Amino acid sequence: MRLQTVSIFVDDQQRALEFYTSRLGFEVAADVPLGEHRWLTLVDPDRPDGTQLSLEPNSHPAVVPFTSALAADGIPFLQLGVDDVQAEYDRLVALGVTFTLPPTAMGPVIVAVLDDTCGNLLQLAQFVAA
Numbered sequence: 001m002r003l004q005t006v007s008i009f010v011d012d013q014q015r016a017l018e019f020y021t022s023r024l025g026f027e028v029a030a031d032v033p034l035g036e037h038r039w040l041t042l043v044d045p046d047r048p049d050g051t052q053l054s055l056e057p058n059s060h061p062a063v064v065p066f067t068s069a070l071a072a073d074g075i076p077f078l079q080l081g082v083d084d085v086q087a088e089y090d091r092l093v094a095l096g097v098t099f100t101l102p103p104t105a106m107g108p109v110i111v112a113v114l115d116d117t118c119g120n121l122l123q124l125a126q127f128v129a130a
Helices: 013-023 063-072 085-094
Strands: 005-010 027-034 037-043 052-057 078-081 099-106 109-115 121-127
Touching: 005 013, 013 027, 013 037, 013 052, 085 099, 085 109, 085 121
Parallel strands: 005 052, 078 121
Antiparallel strands: 027 037, 037 052, 099 109, 109 121
């Protein structure tokens, strides 16, 4: 058994696609039209056979209250691992990405939290030696 696909709810699939590819560096794995929405998944270009990230439309009635509450409380919807949080922070700030938390050491991890422009906060995490 393996983790195949994880989903993140977005308020605009096209805007999310542009953000996650042009800013975060993911590549399209699948883009299949399904009526007014798409089956839209992304993958780490260094791991094309790895876990896919599905950009799911937030059209279910439970999604907006849930994701809005998380964002309002400053809670990231998902975590992305990086080798160097400070370098990613600097790169993304230069691309106009908004952060709600700059790189911050928290025990064995350095984290930073960014706004994905589509209704979610994402946490970058770098594990460091204790």
